[in-house]
Amino acid sequence: MIKDNTARTAIECRNVWKIFGNRADEALEAVKTRGLTKEQIHQEYDCVVAVADATFDAKEGEIFCIMGLSGSGKSTLVRHINRLIEPTAGDILIGDQDINALNAQQLRQIRAEKIGMVFQHTALLPHRTVRENVALSLELRDVDEQKRLKIAEQKLALVQLTGWEDRMPSELSGGMQQRVGLARAMAADPEILLMDEPFSALDPLIRRQLQDQFLELARSMNKTTLFITHDLDEAIRIGNRIAIMKDGEIVQIGTPEQIITAPANDYVADFVKDISRLKLVSAQTIMEPLANYLALHDLDLSSCPTAPHDADLDYLINLAVTHDSPIIVNDQQVPLGVVTKRQLLRGIQGGNTNE
Amino acid sequence: MSNLNNHTINERETEQLKDFLVSSSDYYLEQFNQIAQGRKYQLNLAAVLFGPMWAASRNIWQLFWLLAVTDITAFIIIGRSLWGGEMYADASLALGLGILLLCRGIGGCIANLLYHRHFNQWRINPNVQSGTSNQRAGRGLLLIAATYPLTIYRFSVQEVVDFLATFPTSKKIASTTARSIDNAVDWLTITFEDMFDSITWLIRSMLDFLELLFIGTPWPVMALLLLLMAWKSAGWRVVAFTALALAYLGFFGFWDKAMSTMALVGASVFICLSIGAPLGIVAARNPRFNAVLNPILDIMQTMPSFVYLIPAIAFFSVGKPPAVLATVVFAMPPMIRMTTLGIQQVSPSVIEAMEAFGASPRQILFKAQLPLAVPSIMAGINQSIMMSLSMVVVAALIGAGGLGYDVLFSLQHLEAGKGLLAGLAIVLCAMIMDRIIQGHHKSS
Numbered sequence: 156m157i158k159d160n161t162a163r164t165a166i167e168c169r170n171v172w173k174i175f176g177n178r179a180d181e182a183l184e185a186v187k188t189r190g191l192t193k194e195q196i197h198q199e200y201d202c203v204v205a206v207a208d209a210t211f212d213a214k215e216g217e218i219f220c221i222m223g224l225s226g227s228g229k230s231t232l233v234r235h236i237n238r239l240i241e242p243t244a245g246d247i248l249i250g251d252q253d254i255n256a257l258n259a260q261q262l263r264q265i266r267a268e269k270i271g272m273v274f275q276h277t278a279l280l281p282h283r284t285v286r287e288n289v290a291l292s293l294e295l296r297d298v299d300e301q302k303r304l305k306i307a308e309q310k311l312a313l314v315q316l317t318g319w320e321d322r323m324p325s326e327l328s329g330g331m332q333q334r335v336g337l338a339r340a341m342a343a344d345p346e347i348l349l350m351d352e353p354f355s356a357l358d359p360l361i362r363r364q365l366q367d368q369f370l371e372l373a374r375s376m377n378k379t380t381l382f383i384t385h386d387l388d389e390a391i392r393i394g395n396r397i398a399i400m401k402d403g404e405i406v407q408i409g410t411p412e413q414i415i416t417a418p419a420n421d422y423v424a425d426f427v428k429d430i431s432r433l434k435l436v437s438a439q440t441i442m443e444p445l446a447n448y449l450a451l452h453d454l455d456l457s458s459c460p461t462a463p464h465d466a467d468l469d470y471l472i473n474l475a476v477t478h479d480s481p482i483i484v485n486d487q488q489v490p491l492g493v494v495t496k497r498q499l500l501r502g503i504q505g506g507n508t509n510e
Numbered sequence: 511m512s513n514l515n516n517h518t519i520n521e522r523e524t525e526q527l528k529d530f531l532v533s534s535s536d537y538y539l540e541q542f543n544q545i546a547q548g549r550k551y552q553l554n555l556a557a558v559l560f561g562p563m564w565a566a567s568r569n570i571w572q573l574f575w576l577l578a579v580t581d582i583t584a585f586i587i588i589g590r591s592l593w594g595g596e597m598y599a600d601a602s603l604a605l606g607l608g609i610l611l612l613c614r615g616i617g618g619c620i621a622n623l624l625y626h627r628h629f630n631q632w633r634i635n636p637n638v639q640s641g642t643s644n645q646r647a648g649r650g651l652l653l654i655a656a657t658y659p660l661t662i663y664r665f666s667v668q669e670v671v672d673f674l675a676t677f678p679t680s681k682k683i684a685s686t687t688a689r690s691i692d693n694a695v696d697w698l699t700i701t702f703e704d705m706f707d708s709i710t711w712l713i714r715s716m717l718d719f720l721e722l723l724f725i726g727t728p729w730p731v732m733a734l735l736l737l738l739m740a741w742k743s744a745g746w747r748v749v750a751f752t753a754l755a756l757a758y759l760g761f762f763g764f765w766d767k768a769m770s771t772m773a774l775v776g777a778s779v780f781i782c783l784s785i786g787a788p789l790g791i792v793a794a795r796n797p798r799f800n801a802v803l804n805p806i807l808d809i810m811q812t813m814p815s816f817v818y819l820i821p822a823i824a825f826f827s828v829g830k831p832p833a834v835l836a837t838v839v840f841a842m843p844p845m846i847r848m849t850t851l852g853i854q855q856v857s858p859s860v861i862e863a864m865e866a867f868g869a870s871p872r873q874i875l876f877k878a879q880l881p882l883a884v885p886s887i888m889a890g891i892n893q894s895i896m897m898s899l900s901m902v903v904v905a906a907l908i909g910a911g912g913l914g915y916d917v918l919f920s921l922q923h924l925e926a927g928k929g930l931l932a933g934l935a936i937v938l939c940a941m942i943m944d945r946i947i948q949g950h951h952k953s954s
Binding site: 237239259262263264265266267268270271272274276278279280281282291292294295296339343349 | 857865
């Protein structure tokens with residue numbers, strides 16, 4: 156997990172458009188000059204706007220979630236990163252390399268060496284063993300057999316599948332297959348992982364286990380990850396930042412807390428309203444500045460419990476249950492603000508804490 | 511439940527029906543209501559009276575043709591009784607009229623039912639034509655005018671004018687066309703003699719090698735090899751079957767001929783595979799090529815095999831090489847088709863994954879598409895073998911020898927017993943190969 160704002164940008168998308176159809180270029184021109192809606196484009200040009208003016212960047216080591224419902228263009232967008240789909244317009248940069256400028260040979264090389272991908276339906280080769288599947292990207296780069304199979308075993312150990320190397324994919328459960336997919340994506344030690352709804356087809360319990368396993372791996376390996384999901388809970392659990400897509404457009408980009416506490420529009424607000432805020436909202440978001448509070452109330456700071464400024468609501472509840480006085484919020488021992496029980500309850504509810 | 515039993519047409523449906531019916535909607539509304547309540551067969555007087563014309567104007571063409579056929583039959587009988595004379599003395603006016611009335615009556619009873627079905631089709635697809643139209647009625651009238659008089663005339667008079675009895679042929683067109691094809695074949699034979707000769711030589715040497723292998727190998731060794739293959743690929747049941755079949759071939763004196771047939775089939779299938787599989791791969795990757803190839807394959811499969819025996823003889827003279835080539839033409843389409851199918855069936859997500867990991871088109875073909883198409887390709891080989899064996903008798907006509915010759919010989923000399931024995935030998939050869947290959951493909 157990174158907190159560092161100065162980290163280098165690993166993936167950058169600038170004004171990416173993808174329009175499917177024979178007259179995509181005309182349609183794009185029409186969108187830009189005449190501002191047609193997607194329905195109008197569909198009627199006039201028989202084209203479908205899948206991604207509309209998407210701009211975002213993912214920092215090195217960051218897990219960047221793209222969340223949206225089916226048909227929102229999220230899977231299309233992620234396929235632009237390794238150019239499985241060519242953009243109609245816009246630039247995609249990996250590090251400082253323009254991916255659209257590569258020829259076929261260079262593109263294959265960057266796909267094999269720099270970008271690993273995990274698919275929703277695993278897409279393992281059914282005629283090969285688990286080990287050979289994991290070694291695929293190395294095999295495509297002509298790494299010699301002994302070496303690549305050894306690496307495959309190491310990666311399988313990372314996803315805790317030691318002992319399953321010589322099975323066929325069909326003998327494994329869905330969750331295990333997906334772990335093979337993850338091991339395969341990591342085999343070439345790519346800098347970037349693209350994960351296209353990897354856990355969506357799994358049952359909830361297995362999904363949670365895999366999320367935890369993946370988070371642990373991601374922390375230890377520090378890979379830049381684009382994680383596609385239709386499940387906001389998953390996005391919040393996994394993502395450092397989340398981009399929310401609707402009808403091909405990115406509606407909001409922010410940290411989970413930003414998305415929860417300041418949804419950009421009604422669409423996002425509707426999404427986040429059922430999300431538990433306990434682990435997401437921090438003390439500094441709901442606190443009243445110390446000066447404001449002291450202007451109206453008398454308070455003996457030394458008798459109050461204290462919490463760090465980034466403590467979550469869950470932590471504050473525990474304090475509030477055992478103490479009667481308000482909680483003082485500190486940043487490195489400097490008191491910043493006060494959280495009263497009323498603010499805490501409002502904060503859990505998600506309303507305005509200072510009403 | 512009562513709702514289901516007493517279904518009546520609701521308002522929305524009524525509006526739709528009016529749109530659909532255009533004219534006499536009150537009558538049909540009532541009729542459709544009856545149908546909806548389960549009383550299916552109601553007599554439609556308009557349909558009885560006007561018969562096919564009613565059906566045409568309401569756009570129910572299946573009823574039009576049904577009634578047209580029964581009308582014509584009835585009118586022919588009526589015509590025969592009126593002017594048929596002695597030749598059709600047994601035809602009676604009453605019978606004709608009876609058939610006419612009966613069939614019109616039946617038509618009238620099912621007319622509303624068919625019309626109701628037509629309405630349902632129109633509801634699904636509003637482009638289906640509805641209502642009545644003079645244009646359609648006119649079309650019906652034209653069809654009746656074109657078919658009724660001539661047909662009735664042809665079957666009810668004693669002496670038919672020549673013009674109607676047979677199609678006015680022009681013998682000249684056929685003979686000149688055939689002659690020009692002859693010339694073209696001659697020209698090809700002479701111009702490309704060297705090419706045809708070298709193909710003949712190539713196939714002959716391949717056949718010679720295979721025959722040496724199959725016939726030259728001492729029979730115990732050959733039998734052992736076949737049994738071993740059966741054991742390896744399909745288990746002891748097939749071994750037992752193969753042993754019995756081989757014993758039959760040996761004791762009834764078909765051994766050498768069976769081996770020679772197998773050599774012929776082996777050569778044909780080898781050529782099918784080595785040409786068919788690459789063609790199938792290209793077709794799978796190139797839709798335009800596939801579109802051109804498909805009708806050619808259809809022709810190869812449906813053209814009676816005797817037809818291409820003739821050019822085969824012209825280009826490659828008689829003997830085994832042209833027999834192999836004729837067999838290849840017949841047996842290759844399934845090989846190509848199954849290869850194409852196998853490659854196209856590989857899941858697009860697997861292909862996408864290969865691409866995402868940086869595979870070149872070549873790597874995708876050899877590491878994913880072909881291995882995954884193997885079962886389908888094996889099925890194609892199997893089909894090719896079966897079709898080659900079915901060509902054995904035909905190929906014997908141009909001197910391919912083998913078991914086919916025995917069948918042919920008994921056919922020509924009316925020796926049913928000998929022919930059946932040889933036929934059984936062919937069947938057994940086919941089954942041995944089929945079981946071994948199928949077993950292999952199942953176990954892998």
